[in-house]
Amino acid sequence: MSTLTIKNLHVQLENKPILNGIDLTVRKGQTCVLMGPNGSGKSTLGNTLLAHPACRVERGSIKFGKHMLSKMKTDEIARAGVLLALQHPQAIPGVSVTNLLTIAARKFPQPKNFKMAHFRQEIKDTAKALHTPDEFLSRSLNEGFSGGEKKKMEILQLSLLPAKCIVIDEIDSGLDIDALKLVAKQISKLRKRGVSLVIITHYNRILRWLEADRVHIMHKGKIVKSGTSALAKDIEKNGYAAYINE
Ligand SMILES: Nc1ncnc2c1ncn2[C@@H]1O[C@H](COP(=O)(O)OP(=O)(O)OP(=O)(O)O)[C@@H](O)[C@H]1O
Numbered sequence: 001m002s003t004l005t006i007k008n009l010h011v012q013l014e015n016k017p018i019l020n021g022i023d024l025t026v027r028k029g030q031t032c033v034l035m036g037p038n039g040s041g042k043s044t045l046g047n048t049l050l051a052h053p054a055c056r057v058e059r060g061s062i063k064f065g066k067h068m069l070s071k072m073k074t075d076e077i078a079r080a081g082v083l084l085a086l087q088h089p090q091a092i093p094g095v096s097v098t099n100l101l102t103i104a105a106r107k108f109p110q111p112k113n114f115k116m117a118h119f120r121q122e123i124k125d126t127a128k129a130l131h132t133p134d135e136f137l138s139r140s141l142n143e144g145f146s147g148g149e150k151k152k153m154e155i156l157q158l159s160l161l162p163a164k165c166i167v168i169d170e171i172d173s174g175l176d177i178d179a180l181k182l183v184a185k186q187i188s189k190l191r192k193r194g195v196s197l198v199i200i201t202h203y204n205r206i207l208r209w210l211e212a213d214r215v216h217i218m219h220k221g222k223i224v225k226s227g228t229s230a231l232a233k234d235i236e237k238n239g240y241a242a243y244i245n246e
């Protein structure tokens, strides 16, 4: 069972405490939503899961199944099946979307019957499902892409690599409502495959198409409230005031 287990996680950025004792469990196939005011540490948590070099783990642990992620390097964590869709995706000039994916696919453990020709077709099919024209696949990743196009590229990559647990950081910012629906449906397909999801968001709207098992509210580097999807609806309507003590 590949359960993600975060225990008493304390993280500093440039000697400043940002995460102050996070405890979180996400079981295989579960969808967990993380909400919280700007600056509460949501992206820092996502970045720490993937061992961003700026995130210094001071105390606590992150485990995924048998893997102790908090002692592993980013590429090892990715190969263990834990991937991150960035809040601010980076451009990689000179590397096309297809090149990046075909190179990445070879670095991951793949089933014995893996065929590159079939994988190339899957790239095209997934792009089509996201209403992304083929021409994007031969362009440099994210170079000159609009905000929404970059977000679609993040989901395209996560869909094609052998993910077991994915952290999706504010995929809904920058997407128009039709694009959000397409992206949410693509994420649902991953969920049906048994992928665990950690969805970081400010809005309830993505949850129209994705059922959340748990919703957690972060504030000042801690989880201050946990509940069901009703909690996300309440936050969207009434804000955070009832859940955070300034
Ligand atoms: N390099 C850094 N040095 C010091 N503090 C930093 C650094 N990078 C980020 N921070 C601070 O860490 C805190 C948490 O940032 P983080 O990006 O995790 O918040 P967030 O919850 O994702 O916010 P948002 O909803 O706006 O995306 C913020 O107060 C931010 O200013």
Ligand SMILES: [Mg+2]
Pocket: 042, 043, 044, 087, 169
């Ligand atoms: Mg953030």
